[in-house]
Amino acid sequence: MDIFALFDCIISPACLISQAAGGLKIGMLLFLVASGLTLVFGVLGVINFAHGALYMLGAYFSWQVMSVTGHFGLSVILGALGVGIFGLLFERALISRVYNADLLVQILLCYSIVLILDDLVMIIWGDEFLSSLGIPEVFQVPPLIIFDAIIPPFHLAIITISFIVCIILWFIMTKTKFGKLVRATANNPKMLEALGVNTNIIKAGVFMLGSFLAGLGGALAASLSSVVSGMGNSILIESFIVTVIGGMGSISGAFLASLIIGMARSFGAVAMPLFTDGLMFLIMVLVLILRPQGLMGNKKQ
């Protein structure tokens, strides 16, 4: 561990800005995926182990649209929407049947879907990795230099898109009727049913939204990373870490935890480049010990 290297980095504007920008990009992409996971758990009480597979589907769907249209924006949006629709069908056909089942049953169901999807994408798109979507031409420009820090404009775009999604999600959850119903479903679904609200529609809508967010994360990740079967596994683990740190079911917690993880990875790479993964788990362990409900979670969870 090189604590002096970290100190030198923090007092250097170039290093500080560069690492902070990198951390923000990592964190915000992670938030997109983790927010979907925590939303589904918070409202439906389901730990969706297939969430990483939905991220992978987002990458594949967006790649497919890109190969047909050549339009980046359309590819990302349609890719994410496609996963949203898939999530809706997945929830109606399968997940809804295990809401009250044992956790092991939920895990087995989700893991089966992961294995099926991992093989299905290879059958449809081939065993070979697919090249990334590439970035729009408008971003194929020299990087920004801010106090000697190098920041690719496309990274700023990813951060901005993720932030906008975060705002929209907050608005939906707190300012709309749908959001009220979602929160009510999370608190007391039986009461809501007694009042004549069809909670099945709410649940399906929430799962669809969670899937859309995972798909959006996958589509944006595919802009810079090759697309391959099984690519959702690593992001799933990180999403769970974010969910645990932030608090299960807390979107604001997921936001805070994502930023913490992003910065930990980025600045951690300066001081202890061989331990960045371990650092993530260390933070999670500390939170579990000191505040088991997570940073923004409720004690009962």
Add this chain to the structure above:
Amino acid sequence: MKKINKYSRRKILKTGTAAASALTLSVSFPTILKAENNIKIGVPTILSGRVAQLGISVSNALNMAVDNFNKSGGLDGRNIELIIRDSRAKPDEAARVCRDFINSEKVDAIINAEASGASFAVQEVIRESGTLCLHTVSETSRLTADPSIRAWNAFRFSRQGIHDAVGSARYAAKIIKEKVLKKWMSVNPDYAYGRDSDDTFFWALEKFSPGFEILGKGWPKIFQPDYTEVITQIAREKPDAIYSSLWGGDLVSFIDQASLYGIFNNTQLFAINLADYTTMSAVKNLPKGLHSATRYVAAWPNTQDNRDYDNSYTNLYGDHPTNWSWEAAVGIDYLISALKETGGTDNKKLAEAMKGKTRKSFMGVGDGNTVSIRDKDQTIIDYSIGWGTTIANDPYMTNIQAADWNTIEELEKKWLADKDWL
């Protein structure tokens, strides 16, 4: 009295069943007999995930060679049967597949097309069983360089780290002189091959061009999707040059992501695994002037045999061969030659038939365009190693310079002595 029907239902059923069985056996028996008579070769490999390119291109090369062999009559009518299985790049799965090949499928030989981590696992399995094994992918030198790991029944047809390191370092030393590259970094996948490649390259570079400085090393996990941490480290340190043994989809992602930072505008990249068609064609905007070894390109060696091989493979599969393709092709060529020489599948006789042998090859640069299997460590030498710079379109490489095998073997001896492996 009830008349007894001569042609009772039971009798008809019995007769019909007997006839059908006889017919089935008479048709299928030759097929069963033929299948049991086949020369079985087990091929554990990677057919999925980010490096599926490895297993696919190995399978293509093997199938092409085996089909030709079988069509020309096989070994006195005996065909080679390839049994190719996916280990999903997991060492424990590779070992399990290998044991299955040996114990259940009763294969006559194994062509191991696993990456380094799994190859060591396979080596232990075949050492125990005595099954003939041809390693055609792993490039970690230790697999054959370390005497404690060698086995009489294991042959290496894959290029190895120390050979590439000497070839790479000699080329890099020339570029260092031309462009004054004093500050270096490296980015290598964090597993046996990456560690070995890094270690041997800088060891060899020190011999050709001492006095360079290593600013830092990045060790991303194999198959890691996001290289931001490593790339910001490079942006911070501003090296003159980077050495990388990343490969396949990992290398493509790294180059695409690093390009956003303009890394290659001021830093020379020496990416030993770049010049494979699948990799180069997948990079979104391949920067000009990156340096790579000639993993497999149709333009190198610049021979008709090589061009013919590329054409045959491409016409059959619609894709160019890869580095793994040629290694598998040379391996199966040696095995077929040994089968013809010995007339059977006795593994000891086959091993003797391959050991120390020189054969003409489209990838050979020995006298008469040959490669050889060295006696001592049963590993391939005199295969083509070149380095050049990349261009955006086919043939993807230019200014290719051949490595010198005398220099390679000389420095290899020094390296082995340093490791106490002589």
